[in-house]
Amino acid sequence: MITQVENPILEIHDLTVSYDQNPVLWNVDLSLPAGNLVGILGPNGAGKSTLIKAIMGLIAPTSGFVKVFDKPLNEVRSRISYVPQRESVDWNFPASVLDVVMMGTYGKLGLFRRPGKKEKDLAMKSLEQVGMSGFVGRQISELSGGQQQRVFIARALAQEADLYLMDEPFAGVDMSTETAIFHLLQEMTAAGKTVIVVHHDIHSAMNFFDWLIMLNLHLVASGPKELVMNEDMLRKTYGGKLNLLTRVTDLIRQKDFNPLKS
Amino acid sequence: MEDFVYFFTFQDPSIAWVVLGITLLGVGSAYVGTFSFLDKKALLGDAISHAVLPGICLGFMVAGEKNPVYIVSGAFLSGAVATFMSSWLKRNTKLSEDTIIATILSVFFGFGIVLLTALQKSGNPEIAGLNSFIFGNAIGISEADLMLYGGLSLVIILVLTILLKEFRLMVFDPEYGKAIGFPMKSISFLFNVLMILAVVIGIQAIGVVLMAALLITPGAAARFWTDRLNPLLILAALFSVLSGILGTYVSFVLPQMPTGPWVVVFLSLFALISFLISPKSGIIFRYFARRKYLRKTHRDHLMKALYKAKENGKSGLTIAEIYQLYPYQKAATNHSISGLSKNNFIATNQSLISLTESGISEGMRIVRLHRLWELYLNESMNIAPDHVHDSAEKLEHLITPELEALLEKRLNYPALDPHQETIPRENHDLR
Numbered sequence: 233m234i235t236q237v238e239n240p241i242l243e244i245h246d247l248t249v250s251y252d253q254n255p256v257l258w259n260v261d262l263s264l265p266a267g268n269l270v271g272i273l274g275p276n277g278a279g280k281s282t283l284i285k286a287i288m289g290l291i292a293p294t295s296g297f298v299k300v301f302d303k304p305l306n307e308v309r310s311r312i313s314y315v316p317q318r319e320s321v322d323w324n325f326p327a328s329v330l331d332v333v334m335m336g337t338y339g340k341l342g343l344f345r346r347p348g349k350k351e352k353d354l355a356m357k358s359l360e361q362v363g364m365s366g367f368v369g370r371q372i373s374e375l376s377g378g379q380q381q382r383v384f385i386a387r388a389l390a391q392e393a394d395l396y397l398m399d400e401p402f403a404g405v406d407m408s409t410e411t412a413i414f415h416l417l418q419e420m421t422a423a424g425k426t427v428i429v430v431h432h433d434i435h436s437a438m439n440f441f442d443w444l445i446m447l448n449l450h451l452v453a454s455g456p457k458e459l460v461m462n463e464d465m466l467r468k469t470y471g472g473k474l475n476l477l478t479r480v481t482d483l484i485r486q487k488d489f490n491p492l493k494s
Numbered sequence: 495m496e497d498f499v500y501f502f503t504f505q506d507p508s509i510a511w512v513v514l515g516i517t518l519l520g521v522g523s524a525y526v527g528t529f530s531f532l533d534k535k536a537l538l539g540d541a542i543s544h545a546v547l548p549g550i551c552l553g554f555m556v557a558g559e560k561n562p563v564y565i566v567s568g569a570f571l572s573g574a575v576a577t578f579m580s581s582w583l584k585r586n587t588k589l590s591e592d593t594i595i596a597t598i599l600s601v602f603f604g605f606g607i608v609l610l611t612a613l614q615k616s617g618n619p620e621i622a623g624l625n626s627f628i629f630g631n632a633i634g635i636s637e638a639d640l641m642l643y644g645g646l647s648l649v650i651i652l653v654l655t656i657l658l659k660e661f662r663l664m665v666f667d668p669e670y671g672k673a674i675g676f677p678m679k680s681i682s683f684l685f686n687v688l689m690i691l692a693v694v695i696g697i698q699a700i701g702v703v704l705m706a707a708l709l710i711t712p713g714a715a716a717r718f719w720t721d722r723l724n725p726l727l728i729l730a731a732l733f734s735v736l737s738g739i740l741g742t743y744v745s746f747v748l749p750q751m752p753t754g755p756w757v758v759v760f761l762s763l764f765a766l767i768s769f770l771i772s773p774k775s776g777i778i779f780r781y782f783a784r785r786k787y788l789r790k791t792h793r794d795h796l797m798k799a800l801y802k803a804k805e806n807g808k809s810g811l812t813i814a815e816i817y818q819l820y821p822y823q824k825a826a827t828n829h830s831i832s833g834l835s836k837n838n839f840i841a842t843n844q845s846l847i848s849l850t851e852s853g854i855s856e857g858m859r860i861v862r863l864h865r866l867w868e869l870y871l872n873e874s875m876n877i878a879p880d881h882v883h884d885s886a887e888k889l890e891h892l893i894t895p896e897l898e899a900l901l902e903k904r905l906n907y908p909a910l911d912p913h914q915e916t917i918p919r920e921n922h923d924l925r
Contacts, residue, residue: 288672290672309673309674309675310675312673314673314674316667316673321666325532325665326722326726327662331662331722331723335659335663335670338663338671338674338676341659343657344656347659373721387670391674
């Protein structure tokens with residue numbers, strides 16, 4: 233159940249990704265239309281974060297390629313914004329909320345140039361959008377998990393991109409904040425931006441996403457929500473790991489080299 | 495005293511030069527070191543500083559004399575070999591980082607000592623100065639050497655200042671840096687180069703063995719005082735420069751004294767003071783904060799006891815009864831009683847202690863919070879009534895007025911707690 237589109241904003245072509253030599257995503261092939269709120273669903277260890285990291289070029293794929301806005305990634309990086317998982321950084325780092333959000337402006341500034349008034353205004357605006365204006369000068373370790381998550385989203389907003397990739401932005405966020413952020417994301421997609429979110433709650437996924445990608449080591453489904461959200465697809469996604477695939481993976485791991493590498 | 499004035503008025507131009515050199519060196523090494531401390535790479539600095547020794551000896555051997563350019567280049571090269579060997583080993587073996595660093599440190603330093611001993615046996619008259627590279631001697635540095643070390647320090651300070659935002663990103667969130675297209679690999683390569691340079695500039699003034707302390711301790715000490723990067727860097731530099739100058743002064747007054755150990759003594763002093771007295775994270779402050787809180791809980795419990803006595807129809811409690819409530823805590827109890835009298839919450843009439851008007855309100859508030867929390871645990875969290883008391887005993891001191899209002903609303907202004915006792919409010923009939 234994979235829907236391909238004309239003039240995709242993101243095209244993933246036959247992408248296989250491995251950690252060390254252990255394949256964690258097999259031959260993903262999909263394309264996404266612009267202006268959608270896209271959810272990536274799947275059980276733990278299904279390769280959801282891996283897919284996002286491979287799109288951002290943070291992991292080199294074993295085979296296949298990714299094209300964004302019909303161009304190779306490095307030519308369009310400034311138009312793509314990435315929200316990593318909250319746990320990926322040390323929140324004890326000496327920085328204020330504003331310091332972190334300002335990092336969103338670094339990409340456009342480039343090397344050597346320092347952020348100024350314009351960048352600060354942009355950061356303040358982004359903080360306002362996520363409802364964190366009251367925390368500008370707060371030390372980041374003093375924030376709750378949900379507030380830290382919102383700081384990361386504000387940093388992504390400050391990047392003023394056209395495509396947003398968010399890795400579990402709702403982990404540790406309470407219900408009302410989750411809904412508020414979903415509404416914000418919907419406003420962004422209504423304005424023509426594309427937002428891709430790794431998510432784990434099927435219930436809210438039903439309510440908010442336009443398009444769903446379902447993963448379980450391989451691509452189970454990619455298409456408009458109403459087409460792919462059915463019992464059959466959910467069973468294929470969440471119905472446990474494919475036994476045979478796991479055994480092949482074990483076999484590959486025992487080799488000293490990666491046999492999938494072309 | 496004469497020495498002190500002579501040194502700190504900088505009449506002697508050679509002293510002024512040394513102090514200027516030490517200042518630059520202190521700022522540069524504290525600057526780099528703070529970043530490596532924040533990046534949790536403190537041990538790498540230690541490994542590099544030990545690993546430059548063979549390079550110093552080889553530089554001496556090639557030049558045949560104590561030529562600073564040869565020695566600095568040798569030190570830099572062997573530091574670089576050690577750094578890149580450790581990252582190569584980390585990538586290509588399954589050894590853990592601490593194993594790799596410990597191995598590199600001891601192998602290089604051991605090799606360096608072998609070379610140094612061989613040089614000492616060679617009978618070259620120039621060799622005498624080489625010993626100062628182990629523990630450092632700031633006073634013995636010539637002006638030409640100072641120009642070299644000071645110049646390198648300036649390079650470090652400049653590069654770090656220009657690339658402040660890039661290094662901030664490297665430490666806080668390198669993956670994000672990569673995602674926005676910054677060359678994170680080159681940035682951390684550059685940082686490693688700066689790190690080696692920071693060790694190299696200190697080899698003569700501080701010595702290879704203790705240079706690691708000058709890298710890491712200033713940042714670690716400054717971290718107690720601030721939660722922002724810029725003040726952290728400035729404070730670390732200040733600690734480092736002060737210790738550097740004081741250490742140099744000691745070597746000046748006592749010419750046999752090596753500079754490095756004394757710099758470390760002063761640095762440790764700054765670190766110890768920070769650890770003890772810094773607000774928020776210093777242990778003395780934390781001790782007093784905790785004691786203050788414990789005293790408040792004791793006072794709260796006493797207020798509750800008096801309020802409950804009133805609920806049971808007694809006008810107050812005698813001092814003897816109160817002592818009995820808190821066995822072995824006579825001193826703390828007396829302290830609470832005098833504190834509460836001062837706040838005008840209680841009044842003593844002969845030996846009977848009873849609540850005043852404002853004391854009734856305060857006692858009622860604490861009892862109310864206790865019982866509200868018990869009810870919340872019982873109703874919303876399904877905890878049995880006989881298991882809720884201990885938690886309420888601790889949380890009654892913490893619940894803020896906002897939380898109280900929220901509890902009241904959530905529980906819909908209840909009349910009774912899980913033990914069927916009245917939840918008292920201001921219009922209660924006890925008044």
